[in-house]
Amino acid sequence: MNWIILIIAGLFEVGFASCLGKVKETSGTTMYLWFGGFLVCLTISMLLLIKATQTLPIGTAYAVWTGIGAVGTVVMGILVFKDPVSFWRMFFICTLIGSVIGLKAVSH
Template identity: 50%
Template sequence: MAWFWLVLAGLLEVTWAIGLKFTHGFTRLWPSVFTVAGFAASMLLLAHAVRTLPIGTAYAVWVGIGAGGAALVGMVALGEPVTAGRLFFVGLLLVAVVGLKLTSGH
């Protein structure tokens, strides 16, 4: 169950990271509220997951899901450049996340 909470925390990290773009430096109320709520929920779920999972593995997976997911959403939905290099390195993040899961012993 800890892995479920960790993946959910990572997906929420994607939402708050993307939400930062829409807060305009926290000058817009509702995007700011949703971004802060997403951040808080992501951290709470991460904290719940690390009660069972090793902190190094959990944190790296959380960051990997967030960074890779934010990069992909940026490319797909926000018009950021899609290049072979960017896709390659997002793929490396995915490989690293799966590798950490497979070698964590949990």
């Protein structure tokens, strides 16, 4: 169950990073709404990370949380913010995914 909580926390990390990207692109009321989304996602992500680390090793949980956030943010950047896609960028994202899966596999 705590792995599911950790995955959800990682997805909210993607949310707060994406909201930051939208804050940078907007102004006025829209900017404040995106900033509010950032604060909500940040709070939920941190609370879920704290919950997950009550039974998972902190090093593993943090690495998985940041890995999910990094991969998700890159995907959001490509799909929403039109970030460039290159072979090496995708290669290293795949190695990061493999590392997260490996951490899950060797954790007790």
